[in-house]
Amino acid sequence: MIKGDRMRILLVDDEEELVSTLAERLFFRNIKADWVTSPDDALELAKNNRYDLALLDVKMPKINGFELKKKLTEQHPNMKFIFLTGHGLDKDYPIDISEAEVFNYLAKPCNIDNLIKTITNVLSSNKG
Amino acid sequence: MGWLLKKIFLGVLDMSIFHRIIPKFWHYQENTTVNLKNIGPFEYKPMLNFKRIWKAAIFLIIIVAIIPLISMSYIDYKATQKAVESEFIFQISRLVSNTRRSVSFFFAEHKSALDFTAHNTTFSELNNYKQLAIILDNLEKSFGGFADLGIIDSHGNQKTYVGYHNLKGRDYSKQPWFNEITSTGNYISDVFKGFRDIPHIVVAIKRNLPNDSFFVLRAAIDIKRFNKMLSQLQMSGAGDAFIINNKGILQTPTKDHGKILEKISIPVPEYSSKTQVIKQIDSNGEHLLIGYAYITETPFILMIVKREEKLMKLWHNARKGPILFLAISIIIILFVTLGVTTYLVNQMYLADLRRIRNLHYVEYSNKMASIGRLAAGVAHEINNPLAIINEKAGLINDLFTFQKKYANDPKLAGIVNAIISSVDRCGLITKRLLNFARNDIVRIKTVNIKETINEALAFQEKEAEYKCIIVTLDIPDDIPSIKSDWGKLQQIFLNLISNAIASMENGGNFVIKVIKQDNSLAVMFIDNGCGIPLEDLGHIFEPFFSTKTQQGGTGLGLSITYGLVREIGGSVTVESQIGKGSTFTVFLPLV
Numbered sequence A: 001m002i003k004g005d006r007m008r009i010l011l012v013d014d015e016e017e018l019v020s021t022l023a024e025r026l027f028f029r030n031i032k033a034d035w036v037t038s039p040d041d042a043l044e045l046a047k048n049n050r051y052d053l054a055l056l057d058v059k060m061p062k063i064n065g066f067e068l069k070k071k072l073t074e075q076h077p078n079m080k081f082i083f084l085t086g087h088g089l090d091k092d093y094p095i096d097i098s099e100a101e102v103f104n105y106l107a108k109p110c111n112i113d114n115l116i117k118t119i120t121n122v123l124s125s126n127k128g
Numbered sequence B: 001m002g003w004l005l006k007k008i009f010l011g012v013l014d015m016s017i018f019h020r021i022i023p024k025f026w027h028y029q030e031n032t033t034v035n036l037k038n039i040g041p042f043e044y045k046p047m048l049n050f051k052r053i054w055k056a057a058i059f060l061i062i063i064v065a066i067i068p069l070i071s072m073s074y075i076d077y078k079a080t081q082k083a084v085e086s087e088f089i090f091q092i093s094r095l096v097s098n099t100r101r102s103v104s105f106f107f108a109e110h111k112s113a114l115d116f117t118a119h120n121t122t123f124s125e126l127n128n129y130k131q132l133a134i135i136l137d138n139l140e141k142s143f144g145g146f147a148d149l150g151i152i153d154s155h156g157n158q159k160t161y162v163g164y165h166n167l168k169g170r171d172y173s174k175q176p177w178f179n180e181i182t183s184t185g186n187y188i189s190d191v192f193k194g195f196r197d198i199p200h201i202v203v204a205i206k207r208n209l210p211n212d213s214f215f216v217l218r219a220a221i222d223i224k225r226f227n228k229m230l231s232q233l234q235m236s237g238a239g240d241a242f243i244i245n246n247k248g249i250l251q252t253p254t255k256d257h258g259k260i261l262e263k264i265s266i267p268v269p270e271y272s273s274k275t276q277v278i279k280q281i282d283s284n285g286e287h288l289l290i291g292y293a294y295i296t297e298t299p300f301i302l303m304i305v306k307r308e309e310k311l312m313k314l315w316h317n318a319r320k321g322p323i324l325f326l327a328i329s330i331i332i333i334l335f336v337t338l339g340v341t342t343y344l345v346n347q348m349y350l351a352d353l354r355r356i357r358n359l360h361y362v363e364y365s366n367k368m369a370s371i372g373r374l375a376a377g378v379a380h381e382i383n384n385p386l387a388i389i390n391e392k393a394g395l396i397n398d399l400f401t402f403q404k405k406y407a408n409d410p411k412l413a414g415i416v417n418a419i420i421s422s423v424d425r426c427g428l429i430t431k432r433l434l435n436f437a438r439n440d441i442v443r444i445k446t447v448n449i450k451e452t453i454n455e456a457l458a459f460q461e462k463e464a465e466y467k468c469i470i471v472t473l474d475i476p477d478d479i480p481s482i483k484s485d486w487g488k489l490q491q492i493f494l495n496l497i498s499n500a501i502a503s504m505e506n507g508g509n510f511v512i513k514v515i516k517q518d519n520s521l522a523v524m525f526i527d528n529g530c531g532i533p534l535e536d537l538g539h540i541f542e543p544f545f546s547t548k549t550q551q552g553g554t555g556l557g558l559s560i561t562y563g564l565v566r567e568i569g570g571s572v573t574v575e576s577q578i579g580k581g582s583t584f585t586v587f588l589p590l591v
Helices: A016-028 A039-048 A065-075 A112-125 B002-014 B016-020 B024-038 B050-120 B129-142 B176-184 B224-231 B308-403 B410-440 B449-466 B486-503 B557-567
Strands: A008-012 A032-036 A053-057 A080-085 A105-107 B146-153 B158-162 B186-188 B199-208 B214-222 B240-245 B276-281 B287-294 B300-307 B444-447 B470-474 B482-485 B509-516 B520-527 B571-577 B581-589
Touching (some): A008 A039, A016 B308, A032 A039, A053 A112, A112 B308, B024 B050, B024 B308, B050 B129, B050 B224, B050 B240, B050 B276, B050 B287, B050 B308, B129 B158, B176 B186, B176 B199, B224 B240, B300 B308, B308 B410, B410 B449, B449 B470, B449 B486, B482 B486, B482 B581, B486 B509, B486 B520, B486 B557, B557 B571
Parallel strands (some): A008 A032, A008 A053, A053 A080, B470 B509
Antiparallel strands (some): B146 B158, B186 B199, B276 B287, B287 B300
């Protein structure tokens, strides 16, 4: 995050109604969020833009959130990620975390204040 | 031997201790079939009839083990009995032969002596009293037993007589023996008791004279010599040796077959030129072995009678050892058979019980997993639209807050807030469902007991609310977290909580209490419900034990709870009083 700059976030979820509304709400809170409804579009968008953080749905058609994260990281090594999941919040979510990466999860439906807090945390703690 | 078996077998069955050690499978069929009626897709049909297997096994083992043993023993018994018997028969036969030779010799000897005298001495010499007295004296000295001596002429008149009686001049011509000797040339009389009551026989021989006339030399012979010989025969089996004549009159004394000159009690054996041994039953029903031989040229039959029972007594005594051994073997076989069969069938029964329990546990687990997957699917699918509703309502709220456009309508703001809080509630429900769905995954992790109890309780919250049950949690804050299988723990708590709530009437009191002990946590579920009867208390953790089979209970809840507690290394106990309530305590290891 470049100081003084408005932070830019990419929202990826196959539910258009969700991501569009979320982008609008974040805009009210001074966060510029672009949204797409498919991983392909996300990669396309990420080619030409720089995002501080991506909010990804775990379960999407074709490729899931974790795979998308890998591909985005290849393009933008400094990009941070938060995952949204409909599977409930659980620290021991039984999806293979073989690379021992610490992911940030948010359960659907989530409170907007929680989301802002998590975004701020991720961007500040994982600086550099 | 059959009665013995029967007695032992019935004895074993009748023993009161048998009722105490009666194996578990004995009443298996009756009890289980009733309880197994309502258990759902697994229509349990008892595969094995344990009582019948037990009976068949016992029966077969007894047949293959004991019957050959008894048969062999019986055959051996009969064979040896026969061998011993023929040995005795052979002994008797030999003894009779030998004795007959001696007896024959006695008669032949005395007859030959008379014969020699008759030929060696002239009639006139014999007719001389003095000469005859000398001859008698010499005969007595040489052969013994000669009691008197007399000469009888061809007309049957006693011409000369030396002896105790005065028989001179007696006429024998009308007597049968005189006729017999006239034709045959010699004669041996039956025994008679003469002077001084001494048994004698008369031996007479005929000597032809040149003038076609003849005389008879007649002597009475004392037979005590062969009486002595007969009585001195060493015999086993209460043996008795004696002589009878061909009319069955005893000629010598006997031990127990009558007095001399009496008629013998057993029938006269039929004629045979050889030594014979026959079996007979006497008037007392005793089995006799009778050896006999007709003594040639005499009216006498030598008999040796032995009592079979006495003879066999020794052998019977010798047989006691093997018979005792047989009896002990049979008893041991019976006990070992009973013990081993009972043990094995009981093991089969227990294995079958375990099999059924596992089957149902698998069924239960599958059911729970299916419910879990269904719940997770539903929750996940609901979460997505829920998230949209949440964001949309949030956006409306944002519009109020950030754009102030609609802020002057407090009613609208209230509606939006109501939507958001309802979404929150829905979110809570779907989260709970998702947590529940994760039960089928076995994972050991750090578990906070209070949280887990609260989560389990949340599923029964509404039920408790409807029944106005007051739920009290008494969980101190210093209760440590434990490492355990969270999913199993939650199922255990869920089962116990739902049981407790089901057992209570409206307005009950339900307390969940956690106490830290030395190396375990005691989680107590205390209800004041209907309680459990004392006689059922020992069975409630057994599979299929249910008092609610009529209401669709499977009787598996507590047995599965018990199994789960055991799987996570804990234990569960129960205390209950009818009408006052029950307390289930789960002990969880702290380490």
